Amino acid sequence: xxxxxxxxxxxxxxxxxxxxxxxxxxxxxxxxxxxxxxxxxxxxxxxxxxxxxxxxxxxxxxxxxxxxxxxxxxxxxxxxxxxxxxxxxxxxxxxxxxxxxxxxxxxxxxxxxxxxxxxxxxxxxxxxxxxxxxxxxxxxxxxxxxxxxxxxxxxxxxxxxxxxxxxxxxxxxxxxxxxxxxxxxxxxxxxxxxxxxxxxxxxxxxxxxxxxxxxxxxxxxxxxxxxxxxxxxxxxxxx
Amino acid sequence: xxxxxxxxxxxxxxxxxxxxxxxxxxxxxxxxxxxxxxxxxxxxxxxxxxxxxxxxxxxxxxxxxxxxxxxxxxxxxxxxxxxxxxxxxxxxxxxxxxxxxxxxxxxxxxxxxxxxxxxxxxxxxxxxxxxxxxxxxxxxxxxxxxxxxxxxxxxxxxxxxxxxxxxxxxxxxxxxxxxxxxxxxxxxxxxxxxxxxxxxxxxxxxxxxxxxxxxxxxxxxxxxxxxxxxxxxxxxxxxxxxxxxxxxxxxxxxxxxxxxxxxxxxxxxxxxxxxxxxxxxxxxxxxxxx
Amino acid sequence: xxxxxxxxxxxxxxxxxxxxxxxxxxxxxxxxxxxxxxxxxxxxxxxxxxxxxxxxxxxxxxxxxxxxxxxxxxxxxxxxxxxxxxxxxxxxxxxxxxxxxxxxxxxxxxxxxxxxxxxxxxxxxxxxxxxxxxxxxxxxxxxxxxxxxxxxxxxxxxxxxxxxxxxxxxxxxxxxxxxxxxxxxxxxxxxxxxxxxxxxxxxxxxxxxxxxxxxxxxxxxxxxxxxxxxxxxxxxxxxxxxxxxxxxxxxxxxxxxxxxxxxxxxxxxxxxxxxxxxxxxxxxxxxxxxxxxxx
Numbered sequence: 001x002x003x004x005x006x007x008x009x010x011x012x013x014x015x016x017x018x019x020x021x022x023x024x025x026x027x028x029x030x031x032x033x034x035x036x037x038x039x040x041x042x043x044x045x046x047x048x049x050x051x052x053x054x055x056x057x058x059x060x061x062x063x064x065x066x067x068x069x070x071x072x073x074x075x076x077x078x079x080x081x082x083x084x085x086x087x088x089x090x091x092x093x094x095x096x097x098x099x100x101x102x103x104x105x106x107x108x109x110x111x112x113x114x115x116x117x118x119x120x121x122x123x124x125x126x127x128x129x130x131x132x133x134x135x136x137x138x139x140x141x142x143x144x145x146x147x148x149x150x151x152x153x154x155x156x157x158x159x160x161x162x163x164x165x166x167x168x169x170x171x172x173x174x175x176x177x178x179x180x181x182x183x184x185x186x187x188x189x190x191x192x193x194x195x196x197x198x199x200x201x202x203x204x205x206x207x208x209x210x211x212x213x214x215x216x217x218x219x220x221x222x223x224x225x226x227x228x229x230x231x232x233x234x235x236x237x238x239x
Numbered sequence: 240x241x242x243x244x245x246x247x248x249x250x251x252x253x254x255x256x257x258x259x260x261x262x263x264x265x266x267x268x269x270x271x272x273x274x275x276x277x278x279x280x281x282x283x284x285x286x287x288x289x290x291x292x293x294x295x296x297x298x299x300x301x302x303x304x305x306x307x308x309x310x311x312x313x314x315x316x317x318x319x320x321x322x323x324x325x326x327x328x329x330x331x332x333x334x335x336x337x338x339x340x341x342x343x344x345x346x347x348x349x350x351x352x353x354x355x356x357x358x359x360x361x362x363x364x365x366x367x368x369x370x371x372x373x374x375x376x377x378x379x380x381x382x383x384x385x386x387x388x389x390x391x392x393x394x395x396x397x398x399x400x401x402x403x404x405x406x407x408x409x410x411x412x413x414x415x416x417x418x419x420x421x422x423x424x425x426x427x428x429x430x431x432x433x434x435x436x437x438x439x440x441x442x443x444x445x446x447x448x449x450x451x452x453x454x455x456x457x458x459x460x461x462x463x464x465x466x467x468x469x470x471x472x473x474x475x476x477x478x479x480x481x482x483x484x485x486x487x488x489x490x491x492x493x494x495x496x497x498x499x500x501x502x503x504x505x506x507x508x509x510x511x512x513x514x515x516x517x518x519x520x521x522x523x524x525x526x527x528x529x
Numbered sequence: 530x531x532x533x534x535x536x537x538x539x540x541x542x543x544x545x546x547x548x549x550x551x552x553x554x555x556x557x558x559x560x561x562x563x564x565x566x567x568x569x570x571x572x573x574x575x576x577x578x579x580x581x582x583x584x585x586x587x588x589x590x591x592x593x594x595x596x597x598x599x600x601x602x603x604x605x606x607x608x609x610x611x612x613x614x615x616x617x618x619x620x621x622x623x624x625x626x627x628x629x630x631x632x633x634x635x636x637x638x639x640x641x642x643x644x645x646x647x648x649x650x651x652x653x654x655x656x657x658x659x660x661x662x663x664x665x666x667x668x669x670x671x672x673x674x675x676x677x678x679x680x681x682x683x684x685x686x687x688x689x690x691x692x693x694x695x696x697x698x699x700x701x702x703x704x705x706x707x708x709x710x711x712x713x714x715x716x717x718x719x720x721x722x723x724x725x726x727x728x729x730x731x732x733x734x735x736x737x738x739x740x741x742x743x744x745x746x747x748x749x750x751x752x753x754x755x756x757x758x759x760x761x762x763x764x765x766x767x768x769x770x771x772x773x774x775x776x777x778x779x780x781x782x783x784x785x786x787x788x789x790x791x792x793x794x795x796x797x798x799x800x801x802x803x804x805x806x807x808x809x810x811x812x813x814x815x816x817x818x819x820x821x822x823x824x
Contacts, residue, residue, distance in 0.1 A: 090409070104407060153422055277753075345793045509625045
């Protein structure tokens with residue numbers, strides 16, 4: 001049984017179907033990535049998995065439970081956390097408060113405090129800025145904060161939507177180093193990325209999505225990298 | 240002249256304290272829901288009328304009446320939230336706001352049915368003479384109003400910045416999408432923010448009728464107008480702005496009334512709001528209203 | 530038909546004008562809390578012209594309508610770039626200012642040895658033109674009915690025209706409308722003038738029907754009711770606001786059963802209906818469906 005199993009999910013905005021029957025699986029403990037051109041529906045899928053959007057049809061099963069259409073806070077309670085596109089930190093709150101917010105559902109104050117210390121150890125730059133307002137952080141720092149915030153809920157499955165968006169190459173490398181670290185620590189990761197090159201370097205399995213459907217599934221060696229990159233940016237329709 | 244100015248300022252600040260509470264209530268709801276609740280004043284009036292009814296039929300002490308006012312306002316606020324705002328979350332803002340008008344109509348008619356006379360006496364906080372402080376007179380109940388308003392503000396601040404609930408509220412105000420992703424139960428928080436806002440309004444309403452010693456069915460409209468005005472003056476969506484807006488409104492009204500009379504007092508407040516909106520003063524127009 | 534029924538029907542017709550005025554702004558995407566002010570402008574202007582200066586009603590009505598349009602333009606110009614709640618609050622502020630100005634308005638003239646005219650909060654009595662000219666209540670109902678029918682015909686023509694589509698486009702997505710070349714500002718000003726004219730028309734007719742108006746008639750409750758009528762009746766067609774008025778004044782008023790509970794019932798009805806039909810009974814989808822079934 002797969003850790004996360006998505007079957008024929010359809011999500012629509014009014015009359016427009018953004019997801020037209022998506023099926024995929026995420027294996028436990030692995031890094032799985034989802035590539036595809038802009039507008040393919042990748043973010044819509046992430047938002048559907050996180051419960052922000054309700055699917056019209058289809059099923060989403062996580063660790064044996066049906067989570068399709070559940071409220072976002074219920075999905076977090078079941079161990080799924082999303083690092084959203086554009087990070088969406090709480091700008092007027094301090095870095096520390098952002099982390100507290102991520103741990104909102106946890107009542108064990110002492111362990112939360114220890115987890116915050118561990119986040120600071122893993123992300124030293126955040127520790128330097130612990131009392132600073134999150135809105136004043138750089139893009140890369142905000143991305144790290146968003147990841148740390150999501151980790152505060154101790155998720156079993158971490159969803160990441162375009163973590164490298166708008167970041168300088170050196171920062172992108174750092175982000176992916178953290179992704180690998182998390183993987184080594186046993187966190188299952190499902191990652192949406194535009195940067196196909198970096199994503200393929202870390203993933204065990206990948207999917208290609210175009211126009212609301214999955215068009216390819218395989219491991220990083222199964223398709224020539226330049227073919228993957230071409231399809232990830234341009235789609236497979238002939239120009 | 241200076242004595243008048245200071246006296247008016249003092250009077251204005253104490254009324255402004257009530258306005259600040261009203262504006263704070265409006266702003267909490269707006270900050271979290273991005274919508275204006277036009278039944279805010281009428282819900283307060285509902286609480287005040289429950290208290291008046293109790294007083295008229297059974298007689299009751301100040302504290303009990305205060306509790307009934309606040310309790311009634313919270314109850315009415317929950318009714319409004321369930322019927323007007325919960326169903327339209329993520330939907331039409333206009334439908335939510337018009338629905339809140341519709342309930343306003345209900346509250347107004349209810350008030351006139353329960354207590355048919357236009358004016359009722361209400362026990363005053365302080366029956367005695369004003370305190371003389373040099374050339375100034377301070378009414379004891381105005382001081383109580385100022386004190387209670389300050390205490391309420393401190394309570395709101397403490398809640399927002401020192402409690403888990405407050406963290407959730409701030410998260411919703413700052414970044415609603417991410418708040419849900421952080422595991423915050425958004426509908427639950429909305430309902431409780433409404434309750435907090437209604438309670439603040441109830442306190443403001445009680446203070447006002449207990450210092451004036453009377454209540455009329457105009458209380459609903461009055462509270463809504465003043466709350467909205469103060470909230471907009473201080474900058475829509477800003478909590479410190481709400482308090483400053485309320486105090487500023489009180490200040491402006493007290494002076495306008497002294498020099499120009501009660502009608503000009505209201506006219507000036509509305510004119511100020513209109514001009515500030517038309518000029519699209521940045522502090523007033525930055526928050527998006529969905 | 531007895532006098533009571535004539536009175537109810539006349540009221541339905543008169544309030545339809547101000548409901549249509551709110552409706553017009555709503556489909557162009559703006560929520561106005563202030564149409565009652567222009568209703569008042571029409572009432573006062575028309576009343577002053579006929580009662581104090583002996584103008585004939587048709588002429589006074591024209592002048593009142595023009596003044597109403599002008600007044601709404603005066604409010605619309607500085608607020609053109611405001612949206613949503615900011616615009617609504619600006620209209621509210623303007624309307625309350627108007628109401629206070631009515632309270633301060635003393636325009637007295639000696640007519641036949643007696644002082645007549647608006648007297649601040651005491652109101653404006655003696656707007657008796659229709660009685661002085663022997664127009665029976667039933668005839669007056671006929672007149673206002675015909676005027677409303679004309680207005681409705683204009684609206685129905687508007688719905689089918691390019692201008693109507695433009696209005697709805699602006700209402701749904703002003704940025705998109707501007708991007709396809711629509712001069713949003715100009716259209717909005719036109720809508721404002723039309724809405725002001727409509728409200729003022731209702732106002733002048735109302736004043737002459739009642740023979741007495743006071744500033745309290747033009748408070749926010751009227752504005753709130755107009756919006757509620759437009760929204761519950763439905764934003765899909767000009768018949769929507771009419772339905773809203775009919776529901777409140779017609780059904781609830783004339784069935785004495787609801788005596789004293791009218792606003793409680795109507796208010797509850799509006800809130801509940803909006804949950805299931807956020808754009809009213811006759812919303813765009815329903816109107817389309819009806820059109821398809823019957824054409």
